[in-house]
Ligand code: ATP
């Protein structure tokens with residue numbers, strides 16, 4: 001059946017991205033908590049309908065490592081997209097000062113299996129692999145969201161906003177893998193996976209904006225510089241795994257099948273890792289940081305008055 005706005009009770013905001021807002025909602029008929037993304041698009045009804053139809057293939061994207069899709073609809077010039085609510089949120093806000101190696105291995109395994117499923121079973125390339133698109137729940141599950149299924153939606157979002165955090169592979173920044181049909185190869189996602197791993201390990205984006213005079217200098221560092229590496233305290237096996245993802249030459253990057261056979265993930269599958277325990281602590285730390293921020297803001301506000 002199709003979801004519509006009348007069935008939803010709107011709850012708190014979960015986050016904001018470059019293109020829209022994500023809210024927690026309650027689907028009254030099924031009593032399921034969902035996350036609803038609102039994307040404002042200046043498009044006519046036919047185009048909006050096209051997007052809703054293209055999004056329909058998401059109903060087939062059912063796997064343990066993929067955020068479940070419940071349905072999409074549009075009202076006026078906004079597309080609304082309902083998906084599984086992940087109660088621990090995205091990795092960018094969970095990573096804190098950096099995730100420990102065993103947790104990183106567990107997260108990476110899920111990401112690689114999710115990406116491989118999308119590619120092998122649905123012929124979908126993600127195109128937007130980054131920590132904000134890796135979600136977790138308190139059960140310790142790791143799932144991917146926001147992969148590119150709608151050409152029309154992608155076109156309409158007009159990627160004008162390169163942003164100060166680019167997860168794009170060097171060949172994409174240079175514009176090589178973009179032939180006139182706009183194809184994008186799976187190896188570009190492998191680069192973004194490697195870069196996301198380093199961000200999760202460090203607790204911050206590996207090409208910190210404050211190091212570069214401008215976005216151009218930052219992108220130049222990605223294209224011309226040596227690929228970043230995991231911090232010192234990580235094992236050689238984990239460093240090798242990341243190096244297999246972050247080759248500057250796309251053809252030399254590992255495939256998902258190769259990554260799954262890498263000792264970094266093979267060892268992970270033999271280990272016990274307390275993911276629910278780690279998530280609980282990460283949420284506590286996130287909430288403490290938030291409280292501290294709020295106190296600072298209040299103090300600043302008081303000082304101004
Ligand atoms: P960008 O706009 O560059 O893609 P983004 O991924 O952060 O950045 P959104 O996809 O709009 O932007 O998501 C905003 C935030 O909402 C995310 O960072 C995440 O913390 C939260 N969020 C998104 N989807 C869910 C979900 N299904 N469950 C819980 N939280 C979510």
Ligand code: MG
Pocket residue numbers: 017132133145146
């Ligand atoms: Mg997102």
